[in-house]
Amino acid sequence: MMQRTITLIAGPTASGKSALALQMAQEKNALIINTDSMQVYDVLNILTARPTEVDTAIVPHYLYGYVNPTLHYSVGQWLCDVGKLLNTFTSKSLIFVGGTGLYFRALLGGISEIPHIPDAVRQKWRFRLDKEGAENLYRRLLQVDAVLAEKISSQDGQRIVRALEVYDATGKKLSWWQKKKTLPLISPDCSEKILLIPPRQWLYERIHKRLDSMIERGALEEVFAMKKLMLSPLLPAMKAIGISEFIAYLDGYRSFENALETVKMQTRRYAKRQMTWFRHQFDETWTLISSYEEL
Numbered sequence: 001m002m003q004r005t006i007t008l009i010a011g012p013t014a015s016g017k018s019a020l021a022l023q024m025a026q027e028k029n030a031l032i033i034n035t036d037s038m039q040v041y042d043v044l045n046i047l048t049a050r051p052t053e054v055d056t057a058i059v060p061h062y063l064y065g066y067v068n069p070t071l072h073y074s075v076g077q078w079l080c081d082v083g084k085l086l087n088t089f090t091s092k093s094l095i096f097v098g099g100t101g102l103y104f105r106a107l108l109g110g111i112s113e114i115p116h117i118p119d120a121v122r123q124k125w126r127f128r129l130d131k132e133g134a135e136n137l138y139r140r141l142l143q144v145d146a147v148l149a150e151k152i153s154s155q156d157g158q159r160i161v162r163a164l165e166v167y168d169a170t171g172k173k174l175s176w177w178q179k180k181k182t183l184p185l186i187s188p189d190c191s192e193k194i195l196l197i198p199p200r201q202w203l204y205e206r207i208h209k210r211l212d213s214m215i216e217r218g219a220l221e222e223v224f225a226m227k228k229l230m231l232s233p234l235l236p237a238m239k240a241i242g243i244s245e246f247i248a249y250l251d252g253y254r255s256f257e258n259a260l261e262t263v264k265m266q267t268r269r270y271a272k273r274q275m276t277w278f279r280h281q282f283d284e285t286w287t288l289i290s291s292y293e294e295l
Contacts, residue, residue, distance in 0.1 A: 005030070006186055009097040010104055010282070011196035012274035013267060014207045020196060020292035021097035025059040028093045033085060034063040035098030040078065041069045041237040043226055046219045048240055049210065069226065069237035072122075076114070082107065083185055094116070101277045108191075110182040118167045125161045126234050134160055146174040149168050162217060166193065193286040197275055205268050211242075211260065220246060241266050 006030055011017040016277060025032050038048040042065050051061050062085055067073045085094075096107065129137060134157035141149045141160050144167050152159045163174040170177070198206075223246040231238050238244070242263045249259040 004091050004147065005093045007093075007095045008035075008104060008107070008186075008191055008193045009095060009196065010101065010194070010278060010286075011037070011099060011198075012203065012271040012278075013049070013099050014203060014210050014271065015196050015198050017097050017099070017166055017196045018049070018055070019103075020194075021095050022051075022059055023292065025095050028095070030059070030093035030095045031085075031089060032059055032061045033082065033094055033096045034061070035100060035103045037073075037075075037098075037100040037103065037236070038240050039064055039077075039098065039166055040067045040073055041065065041240075042067060043069050043229075044222055044225075044237065046214050046217050047242050049214075064205045067237075069229065070231060070255060073235060075102055076111055078103060079106055079111060079125075079185060080183075086185060088096055088248065092293050099272070099274055105281065107186055108184050108188045110184045112177045112179075112181055114166055114174075114177045117165050121165050122167045123234075125165045127286075129157050129161050133157075137164060140164060145175050147175040148173065149180075160223055161283075182236040188285060195278055195282055195288045196292065197278065197288065198290050199270075200275075203271055206270050207271060208264055211264055211267065215260065220250070223247060224250060225232040241270060 007028070008029070009017050009021050009024075021032050024030065032051075036046065036048070039050050041048070044050075045065060050064050052258060055061065056064075063078070063081055095102070097103075125137075135154050137157070137160045138149065138154040141163055144263060145163055148163050152163075154160075166172075166174045167179060219242065223243060226238070226243060227247050227250060233239075233244065245254070245259045245262045245266070248254045249256050253260075
C-alpha cells in the first residue's frame with residue numbers, strides 16, 4: 001500500500017503550478033486542494049484560472065468555486081474547510097496548490113483566532129478610509145495599537161482598517177490577537193514543499209497569452225454576470241484582477257484595448273508581488289524550481 005504524502009506547491013499566477021499539481025496527483029494518486037483565495041469563488045471560473053472540467057475529471061479537486069461571491073470568505077474559514085477534508089481523507093495523499101501565501105503560512109503555522117467582525121463595523125471603517133484617507137486612520141491606529149502600527153505602512157489602508165475594525169469589534173488590539181495562534185493543520189516537517197518561480201520574462205509572456213485566451217473563452221461574460229449582482233466593491237470577490245477594469249469597459253468608461261492592457265499590467269505587478277513575498281516569507285525547507293521539468 002502506497003504511503004500517504006502531503007505536497008505543497010506554491011507559485012505566482014500563470015507559473016504552471018496547476019499543471020505540476022495535476023501531473024504529481026496522477027503519479028501519487030492524490031487529491032488536489034485549492035490554496036488560492038480567489039479560486040474559491042463561484043462565477044469567476046475563467047477569470048481566476050480555475051481548473052478545467054477536463055482537469056477535474058482526471059483528478060478530484062476540492063475547495064474550488066464553492067463560495068458565493070456575495071460572502072466574505074476568510075483564511076480562517078478556509079482552514080476550517082481544509083480540516084474537514086483532512087478528517088475525511090485520512091489516508092489519501094494530498095496536494096495543496098495555489099498562489100495565496102497567507103493560506104500556506106496558516107496551513108503550516110496556524111492563525112490567530114480573531115472573532116467574526118460584524119459587517120456594520122467593517123463597512124464603518126471602510127467608509128472612513130474612503131472619506132478620511134489612510135494616513136488619518138494610521139494616526140488613530142498609533143493610538144490604539146502602536147505595536148502593530150510600527151509594522152505596517154501608513155499608506156496600507158486595508159491593513160490599517162483591518163486593525164481598527166478588530167479593535168472596534170473586540171476591544172482588544174490586533175497585535176494581541178496575533179499572539180494567540182491555532183495549532184497548524186499540517187506539520188512543516190511532514191510535507192514536501194515546492195516553490196515554482198519561473199524566469200520573469202517567460203512568466204510575463206505567459207500572463208499575456210493566458211489573458212488573451214481567457215477573453216476568447218468567455219471571461220467578459222463572467223464579469224458581466226458579476227456586474228449584474230451589483231455587489232459592493234469592498235467584497236473580496238470583487239477585487240479579483242480584471243473585475244473593475246472590465247466593468248468600466250462594459251459601462252463605456254474605457255476602451256476594451258485599454259482595459260485589457262491595464263489588466264495585463266495589474267497581473268504582472270501581482271505576480272511580481274507574489275514572487276517577492278514567497279522569497280522573503282518561505283524558508284530553505286521549500287524546494288525552489290523554475291519549471292516543473294526540474295523535478
